[in-house]
Amino acid sequence: MRALVDNLPTLASELRFLFLKNPRFPGRLSDAPNVQEITVKAAANGPATAWWLPRIVDLSGIDLYHSPANILPRGLDIPSVTTVHDIMWLNQPHWCNSHVAGIVDRLFYSSGLRHALRRSTAIATVSEASKAEIVRHDLAPADRVHVTRNGVATQFRPTSKGPSTLQHLGLGPDARYILTVGQNAPYKNHPVAIHAFHQAFADRPDIHMILIQRRQSANTLRPLITKLGLTDRVHTPGTIDAEELIALYGSAQALLHPSLCEGFGNPLVEAMACGCPVITSDRSAMPEVTGGAALLVDPEDCGSIATALRSIVNQPDKAAAMKAAGLERAKAFDWREFANANLAIYRNVLEG
Known part of the structure; x- marks a missing residue:
């Protein structure tokens, strides 16, 4: 609009x-x-x-x-x-x-x-x-x-400013985290994102997850997070402003966006424009939007998502290449x- x-x-x-x-x-x-x-x-x-x-x-x-x-x-x-x-x-x-x-x-x-x-x-x-x-x-x-x-708005770009949200969550400025952004709706597939994060990093307490939800419901995912023993590692800070979202994109290890369907998927382009590697679904509009600059996964397969998460966190060269590819792809929008x-x-x- x-x-x-x-x-x-x-x-x-x-x-x-x-x-x-x-x-x-x-x-x-x-x-x-x-x-x-x-x-x-x-x-x-x-x-x-x-x-x-x-x-x-x-x-x-x-x-x-x-x-x-x-x-x-x-x-x-x-x-x-x-x-x-x-x-x-x-x-x-x-x-x-x-x-x-x-x-x-x-x-x-x-x-x-x-x-x-x-x-x-x-x-x-x-x-x-x-x-x-x-x-x-x-x-x-x-x-x-x-x-x-x-x-994608020009304000979405790489920044050297660290996200203040990390401090509010009790995390240090160098904390490593996976970011997920999207409204609280079933098609966003957030329970599977949490399960995949657990499968990928159950033995890596240094890796956190930050989940930013529009129309957040505090009680929807908390039982699952508790059941998986991730209370101290999966964070749902609630509403944040655009400047803070940009800082979170810029410092994240990756954006995890395993939607079941998207008409477009704005977080994909926002993340790429901020230099954040993207993991997203292999269906609907997501391959089209990311144009070869993202890792594509089966959104219904936790193992596929977990493998992609580990590959980015454990391979800095791969993450750097994806960052460069994403920045280039974002110029098309x-x-x-x-x-x-x-x-x-x-x-x-x-x-x-």
Whole structure:
């Protein structure tokens, strides 16, 4: 979203843009002269937006509507573009939320996704793997689906600053650790990451694991960590800011990202841009995103993951080569190019 807001007005100065803004955002989203902003109290992906947006926002004079997060509002009578990051809510909903309380989420998101795929004039998605899944699901033909690959912010880069999180966790500045970053959802496969870490380093008390979870649930993984005897070695510090995350990437032995599925996988590119070796899954978008710069593993095979972890920790030359390869690969991802790719879709739809 930030990439679109920052880049579209200057990339297409002849077009006018209307940004719908959450009331919690202070000030203006953009100072560009071709931007108008309206504050909308409804949540961007909530029921009011999904079902009644044309009733709560005046869209007269708008020629194209872009919905950037999987769901297209109903009742639109103008051409539309929807960015569909993945379709897990359709083909693997239990990977998104396996709890009974998640039934409402499943109904909401699956219905919203189906509507977006059927009714959008064009579909944008963030990887070739995600496009293939959308087309395979047979709700949108291939000629309506376009890849707009994510970028990586320039702030993600190698740094000499040590992470202060280590001190807060009672670790020394030279502590060696494996880093895992991702939201607390089943498809992120964090229990398997912990099991693999235990298998790899049960006899290496000097190696730690730091798990950064968005939407962290303190009770979800703690019983497993305790059962494996890793209470003092697997750390879940909770929410951290971007600067601290960059420092953690830069000092980690490796990023372990064994997801079962990804539309893109932002931590992969962030880690590579910070000079962190990456271990990730051999399926979905992850091989495509890492482009030969990562170690690929079977995310359902703890032995495969453990072997990869040990190879990086025990072979400094291999880790150094992966760091260099990752830094080079990360150069391929640029948010301005992402905005340009979206703009190309807009122009195509407007001219169509």
